[in-house]
Amino acid sequence: MARTIVVIGSGAAGMTAASTARRTDPQARIALVTEDEHIAYSPCVIPWVLEGRTTWDDIVMHDPEYYRRERDIDVRTLTKVTSVDLDSGVLVAGEEKIGFDSLILATGGNVFIPPIPGKDLKGVHVVRTVNDGKAIEAGLQGVEDVAIIGAGVIGLEMALAMVELDKEVTVVEMMDQVVPRILDSDLASQLRTYLEQKGVRFIMGSPIKSVNGDTAVESVTVGDESFPCGMVIFSTGVRANLELPNQMGLEIGSLGGVRVSPSMQPYRRGRLVPNVYICGDVVQCESAVVAGPTMSQLGSSAVRQGRVAGMNAGGGSSTHEGVASPWVSVIGDLQVAGTGISSGLASYYGMDVVTGTGTGHTRARYYPGGSPMTVKVIAEKSSGRLLGAQMIAGEDVTGRINWLSAAIIEKVSVWDFISRYENAYCPPTSMVRDVAFSAMEDLASKI
Ligand SMILES: Cc1cc2nc3c(=O)[nH]c(=O)nc-3n(C[C@H](O)[C@H](O)[C@H](O)COP(=O)(O)OP(=O)(O)OC[C@H]3O[C@@H](n4cnc5c(N)ncnc54)[C@H](O)[C@@H]3O)c2cc1C
Missing domain, CATH: 3.50.50.60 (FAD/NAD(P)-binding domain)
Structure with missing residues (x-):
């Protein structure tokens, strides 16, 4: 018999989980219940809608009818789930009781x-x-x-x-x-x-x-x-929305998010809860940089976690490994980005770190239109292992921060980076030696 999967929440985590579950199990009955009126949009763009660069209509990519028609997912908006009974596999959504074989909880967070x-x-x-x-x-x-x-x-x-x-x-x-x-x-x-x-x-x-x-x-x-x-x-700041996790008796971690296994399953009374998956801003996950948990609370993390939750709920097998949590922000004419941990967080974790800074340009110096760029890198003093990177420039920080993120996740040392990592070059897109290398060399000279 076809399994019934119910997803709670229509943010990045819930929508991704529902679509991934559908791809994993084409036969499943899938319902998504959400308190929200609008679905399938990124809240990350709200500042630019207010600025007038795009419109509310344009950012909402799909409506419930699209999901019904294209993905056979029954989306119910403006409906709050008030309780979940894990033992009987039944939840209360508005006035209705819905049974489930697998549950995906993606209830996000609230502004504190x-x-x-x-x-x-x-x-x-x-x-x-x-x-x-x-x-x-x-x-x-x-x-x-x-x-x-x-x-x-x-x-x-x-x-x-x-x-x-x-x-x-x-x-x-x-x-x-x-x-x-x-x-x-x-x-x-x-x-x-x-x-x-x-x-x-x-x-x-x-x-x-x-x-x-x-x-x-x-x-x-x-x-x-x-x-x-x-x-x-x-x-x-955002706090995990713990209303349902608390009602379900799920374990809450030390950082205030729901504790999860790599399969994105929560724990109850010390044991993994079978057939329940949880993803997005509501969870605390493992850090790829320091031993222990972190609250990633990014749209990109929510999507990654939603894919794992959806695949597992649909009968597949996937795990979520530690996060470096790369982020980027555009503030007027500036782009700022970071990944891994900052010097401040390193000292919170009691780590002895060395930093290196490089300055240069986003394009070849002689090529018109580029902007100054500052790159800062952070490494563990004893081993030279890269722990974090940050940058600020007028353009093109996203590719560079993703590149440095990959190195951090792979636990590369500053010397490895200098000797093994390459950058693509063309005068209108970069200097022949990217600014990241100047930052790495500055750091290496201090160890
Ligand atoms: C202004 C802004 C800018 C951002 N910029 C970025 C950025 O540039 N990059 C980036 O990576 N991240 C950014 N983020 C963060 C990112 O948007 C969040 O990490 C992501 O949206 C979290 O997704 P989620 O699905 O976990 O949670 P949410 O989006 O909070 O979704 C939770 C869902 O659960 C539903 N829900 C909760 N409780 C119930 C219940 N009891 N019954 C039914 N439904 C329920 C809610 O209605 C909602 O649909 C930004 C966030 C904001 C607000």
């Missing part, structure tokens, strides 16, 4: 909002879904000053989008640098200087104390300073 006064006032927003983006767009009418809380990548992308919309923008960050945790302070200060030149004001090293107003946002207090603003956007 600190418990401060005024956090529920009208004009306070988060950025997570198309509807969040539309609410920001509608709320911006007549607003001149916007406060962005959190100077992570999403906060900075939103800050620049607001600048493009001619808003006065203040970014509040409790740490003393932008993109804390994943970017080193020297590259972070380049990024901050660029944003300041674009007109963004920063209040650093202080957490937000309160959002103020009677019914709607009028001002924000940070430390001893209050400043007026008509909209507050929290980009203060």
Whole structure:
């Protein structure tokens, strides 16, 4: 008899898992249940929709009817799953009970909002879904000053989008640098200087104390300073959505995500749960760089994990190995990217590291249109093993960070990289010796 696979969640992880399960088992009955109204879109593009570079309609790639017609997947939107009974294999979705042979849980995460006064006032927003983006767009009418809380990548992308919309923008960050945790302070200060030149004001090293107003946002207090603003956007990090995992009694890991095996199965009372798979922002997975878990919480990781979950739920066999979590962000005319761990994270893990920095150009120096590029690499001092890389330039960082990611995942040393790794060259795309090699040589000279 055909197996029934139910997927909960229509983000990158859930949609990928459902489609992969279909490819793996063409006979299965597959249903996907989601609280969301829209499916098959990437929230990563929201800042650029707000800027006006594309539209809400264009970013939603498919509707439920497409999945029904093309992939025989029964997608139910605006439906919350309130409980899952693992013993009987039945879940409650809205008013309905649905039985399953295999379950894929891809319930993502929620934006963490600190418990401060005024956090529920009208004009306070988060950025997570198309509807969040539309609410920001509608709320911006007549607003001149916007406060962005959190100077992570999403906060900075939103800050620049607001600048493009001619808003006065203040970014509040409790740490003393932008993109804390994943970017080193020297590259972070380049990024901050660029944003300041674009007109963004920063209040650093202080957490937000309160959002103020009677019914709607009028001002924000940070430390001893209050400043007026008509909209507050929290980009203060994502916490795994543990509502269903907790109800199901799944084990939660030390970083606050659901603990999973390489097959993307959760644990309950110390044992793997059969026929249940879990993927995306809700899980903590293994790091490829340091021994132990990490919260990857990237769209690219969600897709990789969703493929493994979908394949296994469909009767195939696949495993998810450790992640280096490469990331990239476009902030105005700058591209910034990283992979592996930053110097800050290395010191959190008690690792003794050496760093190397190279500067150069994205194209041959004489070829018009290139931009300056800085590459920084981080290696373990005792072994020279590459642990992380970061870069900032006006173009073309994605290919380079993917290249360095591969080296980090393969546990290559800085000397191996210099002697064995090659770069493709053409004057309009790179220098004949890529800037990454200057960074590696700087690092090697220090060990
Ligand atoms: C503004 C922004 C920019 C980003 N930029 C990037 C980027 O450039 N690169 C990158 O790699 N990543 C980026 N990310 C992160 C990336 O989008 C997430 O890692 C990814 O979307 C996570 O996918 P997910 O499927 O795990 O979770 P989600 O997308 O959160 O999906 C969870 C789904 O579960 C559903 N759900 C939850 N509980 C229930 C329930 N009880 N019943 C039914 N349905 C339920 C929700 O409705 C939702 O459909 C960005 C995120 C944002 C918000």
